[in-house]
Amino acid sequence: MLLPITAKKTNDDVIEIGGCKLTELRNVFKTPLYIIDIETIKKQCNEYLESFNYGDIQSEIIYASKAFCTVAMCQLIKQLGLSIDVSTGGELFIALRSGFEPEKIYFHGNNKSEDEIKFALDYKVGTFIVDNFDELETLNQLAYQRNIKQKIMLRITPGIKAHTHKYIQTGAIESKFGFGLYGGYAHEAVNKALSFENIELIGIHAHIGSQIFNIEVYDKLIDTMISFISEINNKEKITIDKINIGGGLGIKYTSEDKPATIKQLSEVVYKAIKKYSEKHKVSINKVYLEPGRSIIGNAGVTLYEVGNIKYIPQLKNYIAIDGGISDNIRPVLYQAKYEAWIANRSYYIDSIRDGDVIVNEGYEIKDNNKNNNKNYNNNSEKNSDKNNKEEGSLINYSIVGKHCESGDVIIEDILLPEVKKGDLILVGSTGAYCYSMSSNYNGQPKNAVVAVENGKCWLWVERQSYEDLVSKDKKLYEYEFCKHDSLFDEKNVY
Numbered sequence: 001m002l003l004p005i006t007a008k009k010t011n012d013d014v015i016e017i018g019g020c021k022l023t024e025l026r027n028v029f030k031t032p033l034y035i036i037d038i039e040t041i042k043k044q045c046n047e048y049l050e051s052f053n054y055g056d057i058q059s060e061i062i063y064a065s066k067a068f069c070t071v072a073m074c075q076l077i078k079q080l081g082l083s084i085d086v087s088t089g090g091e092l093f094i095a096l097r098s099g100f101e102p103e104k105i106y107f108h109g110n111n112k113s114e115d116e117i118k119f120a121l122d123y124k125v126g127t128f129i130v131d132n133f134d135e136l137e138t139l140n141q142l143a144y145q146r147n148i149k150q151k152i153m154l155r156i157t158p159g160i161k162a163h164t165h166k167y168i169q170t171g172a173i174e175s176k177f178g179f180g181l182y183g184g185y186a187h188e189a190v191n192k193a194l195s196f197e198n199i200e201l202i203g204i205h206a207h208i209g210s211q212i213f214n215i216e217v218y219d220k221l222i223d224t225m226i227s228f229i230s231e232i233n234n235k236e237k238i239t240i241d242k243i244n245i246g247g248g249l250g251i252k253y254t255s256e257d258k259p260a261t262i263k264q265l266s267e268v269v270y271k272a273i274k275k276y277s278e279k280h281k282v283s284i285n286k287v288y289l290e291p292g293r294s295i296i297g298n299a300g301v302t303l304y305e306v307g308n309i310k311y312i313p314q315l316k317n318y319i320a321i322d323g324g325i326s327d328n329i330r331p332v333l334y335q336a337k338y339e340a341w342i343a344n345r346s347y348y349i350d351s352i353r354d355g356d357v358i359v360n361e362g363y364e365i366k367d368n369n370k371n372n373n374k375n376y377n378n379n380s381e382k383n384s385d386k387n388n389k390e391e392g393s394l395i396n397y398s399i400v401g402k403h404c405e406s407g408d409v410i411i412e413d414i415l416l417p418e419v420k421k422g423d424l425i426l427v428g429s430t431g432a433y434c435y436s437m438s439s440n441y442n443g444q445p446k447n448a449v450v451a452v453e454n455g456k457c458w459l460w461v462e463r464q465s466y467e468d469l470v471s472k473d474k475k476l477y478e479y480e481f482c483k484h485d486s487l488f489d490e491k492n493v494y
């Protein structure tokens with residue numbers, strides 16, 4: 001699926017999601033707009049819960065909130081019966097504000113501050129995923145002061161490279177995350193954790209990366225983790241029997257992408273646990289997963305309005321939209337690819353089924369490569385030329401944002417029928433890591449987020465106003481700061 005599972009084309013050539021026409025959503029909420037399909041999230045969560053319901057091995061699905069974290073999203077995740085992972089005090093605050101049960105919160109992060117640790121302890125967060133020695137010591141001390149024994153998992157660096165973008169690999173030995181197996185740090189961390197009175201070590205964690213297509217890498221990961229557990233169980237006379245294998249399952253961003261399914265991942269994980277428990281003579285009774293992207297990625301889309309269109313004959317055709325890197329930094333950061341459609345004039349689309357778009361005969365728009373233009377009128381030679389806008393021919397466009405950066409490109413090459421000013425451009429698969437990585441660059445207020453289901457829509461996040469942009473600003477010489485003042489007031493933060 002490239003689009004949410006409820007995406008359809010209506011008889012009047014408009015794309016609808018969750019039973020809501022995108023033209024109507026535009027009229028109510030304006031653009032740029034993030035749209036979230038609740039049904040797709042439910043489907044993905046249920047698929048995780050069902051596929052990992054093994055019977056003889058327990059499982060817990062922990063939503064990685066960094067992918068998309070709002071109060072309503074956390075409430076939905078809680079309602080669906082998942083746990084949640086937070087990686088900063090801010091995400092923790094959002095999860096708590098949503099009413100999430102603290103014992104179902106897993107606290108990540110490679111540089112938790114003392115204040116963040118206190119915050120989590122005071123709110124009785126269930127499990128810390130400890131990343132480093134400093135954190136382990138501080139946590140033990142702060143737990144001692146509170147007279148509690150804090151459950152933890154130790155994050156190890158397994159020395160496994162996932163085949164994904166360098167920036168989103170996390171398992172290699174030189175990674176900034178976790179205790180290295182290589183060098184014996186992981187083992188040392190286990191010893192330390194066991195020696196601490198106020199720490200209870202319940203399991204071992206590892207996360208090797210994100211947007212992973214080759215799921216066989218989880219087999220290797222599980223082998224490495226169980227082998228390590230066998231070693232520490234034997235040496236330290238303990239019985240660690242829980243592994244947390246992180247997140248990472250890839251999703252479809254373009255029609256060329258062929259990600260594995262949740263079911264396939266569950267099979268690889270099950271087989272690996274069985275095989276390596278036997279090989280290393282360890283009993284594993286629980287596996288935890290932390291999916292983020294594969295839950296929310298395809299459930300979200302972004303709707304933009306087309307402003308200026310610029311044709312540079314024989315070279316480039318630009319469609320400028322009313323957002324850009326401020327609401328989707330992924331193309332410039334990771335060379336991420338996306339697909340897009342004209343949402344208000346989708347006459348060139350035959351149908352949309354299970355989130356996949358079937359384009360009319362001759363309108364095949366699956367190839368974003370400008371050297372491979374397809375054209376249903378057979379006149380593709382010059383179709384990057386403005387003068388070749390015959391009825392029905394496809395034009396090779398670049399969809400660019402409104403920011404002062406040449407890199408502000410959402411899609412470099414895409415074939416679309418002629419686009420007009422005021423058209424609505426729908427970009428698919430933007431549910432994960434777009435809203436959560438959005439910024440106010442160039443003073444662009446953040447998009448609203450609207451959720452849809454069964455023909456109804458709910459505002460999840462209000463669009464920022466210009467006033468919001470200056471709400472924390474002080475005027476020149478307005479706010480005199482005395483040395484003894486503290487800007488950090490814990491009550492204001494939590």
Ligand code: LLP
Pocket residue numbers: 064066067085108168170207209210211246247248249290291292293294330334432433
């Ligand atoms: N667990 C841990 C410890 C993680 O660090 C992450 C993601 C996840 C789980 C969830 O992984 P997922 O299932 O979403 O792949 N901003 C990048 C992705 C960074 C992922 C960071 N960690 C992007 O836009 O592609």
